[in-house]
Amino acid sequence: MADGKEKGTSHKSAKKYAQANSLGQIKAFGQKNLFLFIVALIVIVLGHISLGMGSITFAPVCLMLGYCILVPLAIII
Numbered sequence: 021m022a023d024g025k026e027k028g029t030s031h032k033s034a035k036k037y038a039q040a041n042s043l044g045q046i047k048a049f050g051q052k053n054l055f056l057f058i059v060a061l062i063v064i065v066l067g068h069i070s071l072g073m074g075s076i077t078f079a080p081v082c083l084m085l086g087y088c089i090l091v092p093l094a095i096i097i
Contacts, residue, residue, distance in 0.1 A: 057094040061092060
């Protein structure tokens with residue numbers, strides 16, 4: 021009986037996804053997202069390089085900015 025409910029709910033969620041996709045509510049990544057993601061990757065790489073060089077101030081700032089602000093922002097926008 022539980023299997024029937026699971027199949028029914030997954031069918032309903034697939035139906036909702038198809039309906040939302042046809043209405044244009046689900047967006048793919050655009051040019052802004054790609055630009056922000058590339059900037060985030062550059063900042064993260066700079067943070068890791070400076071961390072390897074022994075920076076104790078610049079590296080954590082870059083890594084926190086990249087991982088906690090820029091990457092989520094690139095996904096959300």
